[in-house]
Amino acid sequence: MSRALLDWYDRHARDLPWRVGPAARAAGVQPDPYAVWLSEVMLQQTTVAAVRDYFYRFTARWPDVEALAAAEDAAVMGEWAGLGYYARARNLLKCARAVARDHGGRFPDSRDGLLALPGIGPYTAAAIAAIAFDRAETVVDGNVERVMARLFAVQTPLPTAKPELTALAARLTPMLRPGDHAQAVMDLGATICTPKRPACGICPLRTPCAARAQGIAADLPRKLAKAPKPTRLGIAYIGRRSDGAWLLERRPESGLLGGMLGWPGTDWAETEPVCAPPADAEWRDPGAEVRHTFTHFHLRLALRVAELPADCTPRCGMFVAHRDFRPSDLPTVMRKAFDLARASVGCD
DNA sequence: TATCCGTGGAT
């Protein structure tokens, strides 16, 4: 079965900027562990389409792990802004610095060695070991779970089925070309064995697939129903000093949008927010609110905007000079707030 | 073990 999959991969492997394709791999080209690691962290719960440009920007700015280890925190968080799950960026830096300091700038080449590093869990450790070092590790992500559930018609719902699906995937992991095999299963899940309407007619595994034989491929894997998202409310204060500087704050290291730049404001809760302006001024309501959905709640964020005096001493946050402020450094919800406020004021 | 943690595209 693995043979059919590798044959398909040899003919249909996607061309990805961080990938050494099967032909080059066969010719002896070794993947760059730094590129494999960076791409795998970016790809955690994130699509290839969303990752591509971030990968280009990161590798252009920081070509190797030593360069990234020497970067400033704010620079890395700003470059990651918009990609989401910001703990990944904080752990990316911790990991780069650990590799530079404790491993002489070389990534460990074993699953266990990789697993000990920040931001590298069971999936990513196995993926780097297999793809970068061609070790026979079993790589299990959402794609692999879906492919295994269908191939063996597993009716157990996720996440309960995870150990069962991992065991099935392990049975298929070959000693020969395990890195290409891992990428082949994931490519298959991303392009053929898709969640909604799998293209079973052109699948290299259509013959042995049990779910296809039973006509239930599109119904697998089963999943437990998820809880509905509540709606939270909040207010954000967007203040600009007369010299053009913006009043921003660095959010706490842990929690939602941890370590990212943002506008001062109230907590976000299901009850009406209590007014808490970061400075005394004539805050006005631009009349539009930001709507944004996070992983586990919807947010309706009201805005207040004000022109602040030159001698303003805010109760929180810090002024960022106009020339130092890049809206692209903001996480998406904060950038939405900025865009709305700017439109209402009608300033540049 | 269950919860928390973003975002944008597809449907």
Added chain:
DNA sequence: TATCCAAGGAT
């Protein structure tokens, strides 16, 4: 418009 979903990890 609402829901689903993506190459998960930390706590």
